[in-house]
Amino acid sequence: MSFKARRDGIYGSMRMVSERQDAAFDLIRLAENRPRFDQPPVEGIRAQLLSEIIANEREPHAIAEVAWRRRLLAPIRIRGRPRAPRKAWPA
Template sequence: MIRLTRRAALAFVTTVAFAGLTAAPSLAAAKIQRLVSPGGIEAWFVQDATVPLIAMEYAFGGGAAQDPADKPGTANMVASLMDEGAADLDSKTFHERLERRAIELSYNAQRDAFRGSLRMLKDHRDEAFDLLRLSLSQPRFDAVDVERIRNQVLSNLRRESSNPSSIASRKFLEVAFGSHP
């Protein structure tokens, strides 16, 4: 008869339970399709029927490298404002609609791309895609939102100016790439 200590028995049970949890996702293999629109837009469609969630990531060429020399931070500011109201929805109303349906919509500007992300439960896809469409085609850029976001950006820049990781990252990019965008 094998006699296990309490610690060994706990380790065995934990290992078996963990193995069962990690094996479960492999039972529902995701389908992946490469799609290309008539206009040449490429998309990768990944479908997993086990989760009632739609998640979408998208990017447009451009980004911070295309900021005017005399207006650095333009792409970052635009990205920060894209979910601050659209069409006839002010920022508060726009965010209330997102929150009411647990829709996550965000934008960010990188060096060479302008990116967006959208996540929602399948049941709320119509409203989520409507809000995405409005934010892309009819952003508001209300003065009060521009000033609030500008203050947030300035606060982040002040914090990053004394953050060792941020300083090291900027210095690396400067040494590695010089003035190249």
């Protein structure tokens, strides 16, 4: 079972053995309706993400990718909206 949060929604997927389908769907119902955020797993994921960010700050390919994306996508916002309002056309 996995979930991904995006700007437009939350998406999930699940794989299971057919003999345990009922138990698997019970788990997904719990995950959707009563999510748990136990401190040890959350801190573990947080540490992993921070470690990845710090490692990428030193990796030449990651630095180049960030620079390339900033240059390529700088004027583009979500759904292609410009960062600043457009100037009015002269009459």
